[in-house]
Amino acid sequence: MKTNQHDVRVSNTRKLLDILRQQPALTVRELSTETRLSRPTGAKILGLLAGAGVVSDRGTGESTLEGGQPPRLFSLNAEGGHL
Numbered sequence: 001m002k003t004n005q006h007d008v009r010v011s012n013t014r015k016l017l018d019i020l021r022q023q024p025a026l027t028v029r030e031l032s033t034e035t036r037l038s039r040p041t042g043a044k045i046l047g048l049l050a051g052a053g054v055v056s057d058r059g060t061g062e063s064t065l066e067g068g069q070p071p072r073l074f075s076l077n078a079e080g081g082h083l
Contacts, residue, residue, distance in 0.1 A: 009045075012037055016045050017054075020076050025058045027071035046074055053077055 015035040020026065026034070032042040049055040056077040060070035 012041060013045050013049070016042065016049075017076075020055065020074070023075075025061075025073040025075040027061050027073060029071060031074070050074070053079075 012035070015037070016031055019031055019034045023030075028039055028043050028046060031037075031046070032039045035042065037045075046055055050057065054077055055074050058073040058075050061073050063070040
């Protein structure tokens with residue numbers, strides 16, 4: 001059976017949503033680690049879900065000891081509809 005790009009995208013989105021259902025708020029890095037997706041792929045899916053109102057940006061997380069910008073936190077939008 002041949003896998004196409006749409007099937008992979010749907011599977012990756014499901015992985016990400018499953019993790020978000022279990023955790024209150026996660027960063028792109030945490031989501032990518034949990035789903036084994038690359039950070040750009042995780043960020044792209046989050047962007048699409050945020051645009052659809054399914055996921056919300058919940059502010060910033062704790063900064064690392066190395067400094068830099070604090071990571072953004074994402075969670076399911078309770079008012080975003082049913083999944």
